[in-house]
Amino acid sequence: MALSRVARVLILDSEAVSALAEKRKGMAERLAAAQQADHRVLIPAVVLAEVATGAPTDAAIWHVLGKIPTLDLPKGVAMRAGALRINAGKVRRKKRDLTVDAIVAATAVELAPSVVITADKTDLELLVDGFDVKISAV
Numbered sequence: 001m002a003l004s005r006v007a008r009v010l011i012l013d014s015e016a017v018s019a020l021a022e023k024r025k026g027m028a029e030r031l032a033a034a035q036q037a038d039h040r041v042l043i044p045a046v047v048l049a050e051v052a053t054g055a056p057t058d059a060a061i062w063h064v065l066g067k068i069p070t071l072d073l074p075k076g077v078a079m080r081a082g083a084l085r086i087n088a089g090k091v092r093r094k095k096r097d098l099t100v101d102a103i104v105a106a107t108a109v110e111l112a113p114s115v116v117i118t119a120d121k122t123d124l125e126l127l128v129d130g131f132d133v134k135i136s137a138v
Helices: 014-021 027-036 045-051 058-065 075-091 099-110 121-127
Strands: 009-012 040-044 114-118 133-137
Touching: 009 014, 009 099, 014 027, 014 045, 014 058, 014 114, 027 040, 040 045, 040 099, 045 058, 045 099, 075 099, 075 121, 099 114, 099 121, 099 133, 114 121, 121 133
Parallel strands: 009 040, 009 114, 114 133
Antiparallel strands: none
16 A cells, blocks of 8 residues: 555554454555654554454454554544444445444544555445545455
8 A cells, every 4th residue: 555645544444453463464564654654543442342352362452552542432423423324324235234334434534634444445435435535455
């Protein structure tokens, strides 16, 4: 992923956090490139509900959290997430719950210009359509 020189916020969804925790090829380099370009890197706190298991393997997640700040969910972002979820649901064929994705998307919209790294590229693109948010696959 090539990030432009415009200051951006890089938002990690659950699969991106998992990729960092599992040390999958390329994720650490992407993170380093973003930080070197002075981009803010954040994890919406709601993402932790998807990646945490309560098992000892969570140590890798805690390691990631030691390097990247989390962002709590303000009321305005939660309200925007609800609207994005409903709008996306009107045109989407599959009926999977979009709540966490919508919160990630609303966070990205609030902090735009931003980039979201996700495995749910299609869903996130639908949720942020029309906003200054780019979606990048894990």
